[in-house]
Amino acid sequence: MGFINIHNLQYSYATKKTPVTSNWCLSIPTLKISQGENVFVYGPSGCGKSTFLSLISGIIQPSSGELEIMGQDLAKLGSHKRDMFRTKNIGYIFQQFNLIPYLTIKENIILPTLLQKKLVSVENFEYLISRLNLEAILDQMANRVSVGQAQRAATARALILRPPVVLADEPTSSLDEGNQERFMRLLFEVVDQENSTLIFVSHNKALAASFSHKIELSQYSQAKSSKNV
Amino acid sequence: MSRLIFHLALKSWRGRKATVILSIISITLSVTLFLVIEQINRNVKDSFAASINDLDMVVGSRNSPFSILSATVLGMGFLRNQIDYSSYEKYSKNKLVKEAIPFSLGDNHQGFRVIGTLPKYFSNSYRKKSKLYFGVNALSDRSPLSKTFDVVLGSKVAKQLNYKLNQKINLSHGSHKDSAYKHQNLQFIVVGILKPTYTSTDSYLFVSLNAIEAIHHGWEKGAPPVEQMTINQEQKFFVKKISGFFLFMQNRISVLRLKYAINNDKIEPLTAVLPLQEMSRLWHQLGSIEKALKVISVLVLFIALLSILISSFSTLQYRKNEMALLRAIGTSPQGIFFLFLVENMLISTLSLIFALGFVFFGITMLSSSISTLLELPFVYKLLGQVELVYIGVYLLVSLVASGLPAIMASRQAILDRLTTRS
Numbered sequence: 001m002g003f004i005n006i007h008n009l010q011y012s013y014a015t016k017k018t019p020v021t022s023n024w025c026l027s028i029p030t031l032k033i034s035q036g037e038n039v040f041v042y043g044p045s046g047c048g049k050s051t052f053l054s055l056i057s058g059i060i061q062p063s064s065g066e067l068e069i070m071g072q073d074l075a076k077l078g079s080h081k082r083d084m085f086r087t088k089n090i091g092y093i094f095q096q097f098n099l100i101p102y103l104t105i106k107e108n109i110i111l112p113t114l115l116q117k118k119l120v121s122v123e124n125f126e127y128l129i130s131r132l133n134l135e136a137i138l139d140q141m142a143n144r145v146s147v148g149q150a151q152r153a154a155t156a157r158a159l160i161l162r163p164p165v166v167l168a169d170e171p172t173s174s175l176d177e178g179n180q181e182r183f184m185r186l187l188f189e190v191v192d193q194e195n196s197t198l199i200f201v202s203h204n205k206a207l208a209a210s211f212s213h214k215i216e217l218s219q220y221s222q223a224k225s226s227k228n229v
Numbered sequence: 230m231s232r233l234i235f236h237l238a239l240k241s242w243r244g245r246k247a248t249v250i251l252s253i254i255s256i257t258l259s260v261t262l263f264l265v266i267e268q269i270n271r272n273v274k275d276s277f278a279a280s281i282n283d284l285d286m287v288v289g290s291r292n293s294p295f296s297i298l299s300a301t302v303l304g305m306g307f308l309r310n311q312i313d314y315s316s317y318e319k320y321s322k323n324k325l326v327k328e329a330i331p332f333s334l335g336d337n338h339q340g341f342r343v344i345g346t347l348p349k350y351f352s353n354s355y356r357k358k359s360k361l362y363f364g365v366n367a368l369s370d371r372s373p374l375s376k377t378f379d380v381v382l383g384s385k386v387a388k389q390l391n392y393k394l395n396q397k398i399n400l401s402h403g404s405h406k407d408s409a410y411k412h413q414n415l416q417f418i419v420v421g422i423l424k425p426t427y428t429s430t431d432s433y434l435f436v437s438l439n440a441i442e443a444i445h446h447g448w449e450k451g452a453p454p455v456e457q458m459t460i461n462q463e464q465k466f467f468v469k470k471i472s473g474f475f476l477f478m479q480n481r482i483s484v485l486r487l488k489y490a491i492n493n494d495k496i497e498p499l500t501a502v503l504p505l506q507e508m509s510r511l512w513h514q515l516g517s518i519e520k521a522l523k524v525i526s527v528l529v530l531f532i533a534l535l536s537i538l539i540s541s542f543s544t545l546q547y548r549k550n551e552m553a554l555l556r557a558i559g560t561s562p563q564g565i566f567f568l569f570l571v572e573n574m575l576i577s578t579l580s581l582i583f584a585l586g587f588v589f590f591g592i593t594m595l596s597s598s599i600s601t602l603l604e605l606p607f608v609y610k611l612l613g614q615v616e617l618v619y620i621g622v623y624l625l626v627s628l629v630a631s632g633l634p635a636i637m638a639s640r641q642a643i644l645d646r647l648t649t650r651s
C-alpha cells in the first residue's frame with residue numbers, strides 16, 4: 001500500500017457546454033507514491049499540472065477512479081471534511097503570491113497555526129527560520145521582501161505544521177539559477193528533516209536530477225484542446 | 230477564529246490605507262449630510278410647533294385662516310381689519326375658555342413688529358412652558374406692561390438695536406420701516422428683555438393695549454394730531470378695537486364647537502383659526518419639498534453604500550491570490566466570507582460612528598450660532614426614533630453591500646484552483 005494511491009483516475013473539465021465524454025484531460029491508470037519520497041512531477045504547461053495538484057489536494061474531485069491519500073479516499077469526504085483534510089495534511093508552496101501581502105513574514109509563517117488553532121513547537125519554528133535564513137526579515141512586511149526570501153518564507157509556512165505531504169508548484173521558476181540551487185537544497189533538507197513527502201511540480205527538467213521518483217505527467221494527459229490547465 | 234478574521238481584516242486595511250481612509254471619509258460625509266438634513270428638517274417643524282405650543286385658537290376679523298395664522302404665529306404679514314374689544318370680552322368669559330389674551334398689531338419700530346397686549350400675555354402658562362418667561366434682564370419690581378409706556382423687547386430686537394433695560398425709545402405708527410410719521414413725543418421705557426426663543430416672538434416689541442391707544446390718540450381721523458398732546462404714564466385709554474385674541478381652552482375637545490360658534494357670531498364677523506390644524510395643512514402643502522430633501526439625502530446615503538460595494542468588488546480581482554492562499558492554508562469559505570464582510574462592515578460602521586460624532590459635536594458647539602443663523606431653536610435630538618430607524622436601515626443596507634462581495638469572494642475562492650495560472 002502506498003502513501004498516495006491513484007487507480008484508474010480520470011478527470012475532465014466538464015462544463016455544460018462541453019459534455020463530459022468529449023474532452024478528457026487527465027487519465028492516470030495507476031500511480032503510487034510512498035511516504036517520505038521526493039517526487040518530481042514533470043509537466044510542460046498545458047498538460048494538467050495544476051489539475052494534478054488540485055486533485056491531490058482535494059480541491060477538485062476525479063470524474064472517475066480512485067484517489068487515496070494516507071488511506072483516505074478523498075471522494076468519500078464532504079467538501080468541509082476535504083478542506084479539513086487538506087489543511088491538516090498538505091503544505092503548499094506556490095509559484096508566486098505565496099504570502100499575504102499585508103502581514104509580516106512572521107505572521108505569514110504562523111498563520112496556518114492560527115487558522116487551525118494548533119500549537120507549534122518553538123524548536124520547529126526556530127529550526128525553520130534559522131535554516132531558511134529568515135531571522136532578519138521576520139518583522140518585514142511580506143510585500144517588501146525579495147522573491148527568494150518570499151519563497152523561503154513560503155517554505156517555512158508550508159512546513160510549520162509538519163504536514164505529511166508538501167506540494168510545491170514551480171516554486172523556483174521566479175528565482176535565478178544560483179538561488180534556485182540553494183533553494184532546492186534547503187527545501188530537500190527541511191522536508192527530509194520533517195519526514196514529509198514532497199511532490200514537486202515543474203516544467204524545468206534540469207531540476208529532476210536530485211529526485212528519486214520522477215513522473216512524466218504528459219503521458220497521462222489526453223487533452224485535445226490547448227486549454228491552459 | 231472570528232478574532233483572527235477581525236485581526237486579518239484590520240491588517241488588510243493596513244495594506245490599503247489610502248483607499249480605506251478615502252472611503253471612510255466619503256461615507257462619513259454622506260452620513261453626516263443625511264443626519265444634518267434630518268436635523269434641520271425636524272428643527273424647522275419643531276420651531277413652528279414651538280410657536281404654537283399650547284395655543285388652541287386665534288381669533289381675528291373675517292379673513293383667510295392662513296393670513297391670521299401667519300400674521301400672529303409666524304410673524305409674516307399683518308391684519309388690516311380690527312375687531313371690537315367687546316368680542317374679546319365676550320369670549321374671554323365663555324365657560325369653555327380658560328384664558329383669552331387680546332392683541333393689537335400694525336405698529337412698527339425700526340422694522341420690528343409692535344404688538345399690543347395685556348400683562349397676562351407673559352404670565353400665561355403656555356408661554357411659561359415654552360420658556361418665554363422673562364430672562365434675568367427683567368425688572369422685577371413690577372409686572373411688565375402694567376404702565377402705559379412700558380415696552381418689553383424680544384431678544385433679537387434688543388440685540389440688533391442694542392437696547393438696554395431702562396432705555397427710553399420712541400415708537401411709531403404704521404407697520405413700515407420707513408413710516409413717515411414718528412411719534413417723537415411718546416417715549417417708552419424698556420422694562421424687560423425676553424430670552425431667545427427662536428420663534429417670531431424674538432422680533433416683537435410688546436406694549437400694553439393702552440399704549441397702542443395712546444400712540445393713535447388724536448389719529449382717529451387718519452391724520453396726525455394737529456397739536457402736540459402730552460400723555461402721562463397713568464393716563465388710561467379706552468380700548469375699543471383690537472386685531473384679535475388668542476384663546477386657551479379648558480378642554481381641547483370643545484375646540485371645534487367654540488370655533489363654530491365664533492365663526493357664526495351674530496354680532497361681528499369673526500374668523501377662528503386652529504393653529505395646529507392650519508400648520509398641518511401648511512406642512513401638507515410643503516410636504517413635497519420635504520420629501521425631495523429626504524429623497525436626496527437617502528440617495529446620497531445609498532450612493533455612499535454603493536461605493537463600498539463597488540470598491541470591494543473591484544478589489545476582488547487583485548485579491549484573488551490572497552483568497553486562494555488563505556483557502557489553501559486552512560481558511561474555510563465562511564472564513565473568507567467573514568473576512569470581506571468584516572472589512573466592509575467596519576468601513577460603514579466606523580463611518581456611521583464618525584458621522585454621529587461630527588453631528589453631535591458640531592451641533593453641541595455650533596447650536597447657538599446655527600440657531601441665530603437659521604432663526605430656529607436648534608433643539609437637537611441626535612438619536613430620535615427616526616434616526617434609529619434610519620441607522621437600522623443603513624446597517625442593513627451596508628450589510629447587503631458588504632455581503633455581496635463577500636459571497637463573491639468566498640465562492641470565487643472555492644471555484645478557483647489553488648495554483649496561479651502561469
